[in-house]
Amino acid sequence: MQDYTKVSVLIVGGGPAGLSAGITVKRRNPNADVCVIDKAAAAGNHNLSGAVLESESLAKxxxxxxxQWRSSDEAKAVLLGTVEKDNMMFFCGRKWAFNILPLLKMARGLKLAFGQMMHEGDCICSVSKLTAWLSKIASAEGVEVMHGFAAENILWDEGTGRATGVKLVDQGLNKERQKERNYLAGEIISADVVILAEGCDGLLSEKFIQRAGLSREGHQLYSLGVKELIRVSDAQYQAFTEGRVVHAMGWPIWRPLIGPSMFGGGIMYPMATNHIAVGMIVGLDYKYCDFNPQDALTLFKEHAWVKPFIDGGQVTEAGAKMIPEGGLYAVPRCPATGTIGRGNVVLIGDSAGFVNMLKIKGLHNAIESGIAAGTAAADNLDSPLAVAQCYSRLLKDTRVLKELETAKNFRQTVARFGPLQGIPLSIFGGWLPKFNIEPDYQTMTPQRYRLKPPVRFDKDTFTAMAATVHREDQPCHLLIGDPAVCAEQCLPKFGAPCITFCPAGVYETIHGQPKPANPSNCLHCKTCQRKCPFDNIRWTVPEPTGGPRYKTM
Known part of the structure; x- marks a missing residue:
């Protein structure tokens, strides 16, 4: 490519969805100029998941x-094996554990939606490594994959109903936003087609949704996943076994009748030799103002069923990421046409919200949607305004929307009634009416989370294990709408929850004023933007290459 500032297809976000789109465009139209830009320093640095993957999408x-790709050394290093032992656990208190997989098998036999929660036969993988591998494949196919390119704005022309490109963030400003000697104005990249693949709650994606007039039937609901990679002994790793994955509901975030009552649960996956990934995923519609998801992770690790596998182990990597859980009702569409995008712009993967919460995964849908977007772009370069229409039509022929249809009311039902009533009721989700669910930030109350680990969670060490880095003397990318709201309303009523729930310890109270005192710690999870009880925080893009540098997450 001679000039990356003018391309046929621009893909914003270099995760599995975006790279799948780029690979597909070049395969179908080798002469197209295809560029993928990503704000991370290197491929996979900002990608975190469990992860288990339905490999049919990767094969496609x-x-x-x-x-013959399955037999390559690269594939074997990324796809760590198939799930042979699927544990779906319910933790009742600190000691008791019950495997409820037989109930899921019964549900599958009865063709109930709950039967989707099984993972046997799926591939276990690190999404960071998967992304790095797909990035190499994309480059080999002729896609220009550029890291360290952070976009802050989509250039939308309402008159023509199309995007002309994106603007990159300015670099070389100091904390007061004054130009330094190395100042570099953000370039404009022009494109015929723009594919938004930023991941959950993407900055450009949300700006596009607003400017292009897209709407959702219901609010997007989010969860936060916090994860650690733990090196364990040979004996512990062998006891856990390489082909086992664990998903656990119940304690410490849900105890029927007595509380707490939160949606989510713990995970355990075998990773590279002698490493086990342990995580906690918590729906951000929780109501406890002093709740820290990392405390729940600590309590999960201390459970009598979990502890023997990881006791004495060493955390080698850590990170956090939001997950879009709203399903079909939260997919943004053009009201006039029903397209998932508009004109020459489409949304894919987590930017669109294609996670199937009944399967507890969405990586396969991210890849599948990337293939559909790439196909639509490649086949309509002569008529870019037809891309969104073509993409949405292609999606209907894939399993993505069909899957989301089966799970369309699951998360909303749990949010409306709580886990105790909502999970059983969600069996009938397809026949239940659409519930009007409030956004996550409105669920906060002064109630307290009663289960506390004996030792305060060390956020500094957690952040260090994520290897996050930003240039210190740049403008703060976390914007407080009204500081008086923080000091006069949030602090006295809720105790400034951002200080507690931020996994990187970005927020502190200084002289009675909650503020983002440590923006260089930011993991780019954007939880603060979605859980601030007064909707008073906005995440903006920092200078490129900033953020975590995940290797195996």
Whole structure:
């Protein structure tokens, strides 16, 4: 590519969805100029998941390139094996654990939606490594994959109903936003087609949704996942076994009748030799103003069923990420056409919200949607305004929207009635009316989370294990709308929850004023933007290459 500032197809976000789109465009139209930009320093640095993957989507992407890809050393290093032992646990208190997989098998036999929660036969993988691998494949196919390129704005022309490109963030400003000697104005990248693949709660994605007049049937609901990679002994790793994955509901975030009552649960996946990934995922519609998801992770690790596998182990990597859980009702569409995008712009993967909460995964849908977007872009370069229409039509022929249809009321039902009533009721989700669910930030109350670990969670060490880094002397990318709201309303009523729930310890109270005192710690999870009880925080993009540098997450 001679000039990256003018391309045929621009993909914002270099995760599995965006890279799948880029690979597909080049495969179908080798002469197209395809550029993927990503704000991370390197491929995979900002990608975190469990992860288990339904490999059919990966086969659909890679088989046309190399039918023998499964036998390559790279594939074997990324896909760590298949799930042979699927544990779906319910933790009742600190000691008791019950495997409820037989109930899921019964649900599958009865063709109930709950039967989707099984993972046997799926691939276990690190999404960071998967992303790095797909980035190499994309580059080999002729896609220009550029890291350290952070976009802050989408250039939307309402008159023509199309995007002309994106603007990159300015670099070389000091904390007072004054130009330094190394100042570099953000460039404009012009494109015929723009594919938004930023991941959950993407900055450009949300700006596009607003400017292009897209709407959701219901609010997007989010969860926060916090995860640690733990090196354990040979004996512990062998006891856990390589082909086992664990998903656990119940304690410490849900105790029926007595509380707490939160949606989510713990996970355990085997990773590279002698490493086990342990995580906690918590729906951000929780109501406890002093709740820290990392405390729940600590309590999960101390459970009598979990502890023997990881006791004495060493945390080698850590991170946090939001997950879009709203499902089909939260997918943004053009009111006039029903398209998931408009004109020459489409949304894919987590930017669109294609996570299937009944399967507890969405990586396969991210790849599948990327393939559909790439196909639509490649086939309509002569008529870019038809891309969104074509993409949405192609999606209807894939399993993405069909899956989301089966799970469309699951998360809303749990949010409306709580786990105790909502999970059983969600069996009938397809027949229940659509519930009007309030956004996550409105659920906060002065209630307290009663289960506390004996030792305060060390956020500094957690952040260090994420290897996050930003240039210190740049403008703060976390904007407080009205500081008086923080000091005069949030602090006395809720105790400034951002100080507690931020996994990186970004927020502190200084002289009675809650503020983002440590923006260089930010993990780019954006939880503060979605859980501030007064909707008073906005995440903006920092200078490129900032943020975590995940390797195996």
């Amino acid at each position: 992407l890679l088989d046309p390139i190399d039918p």
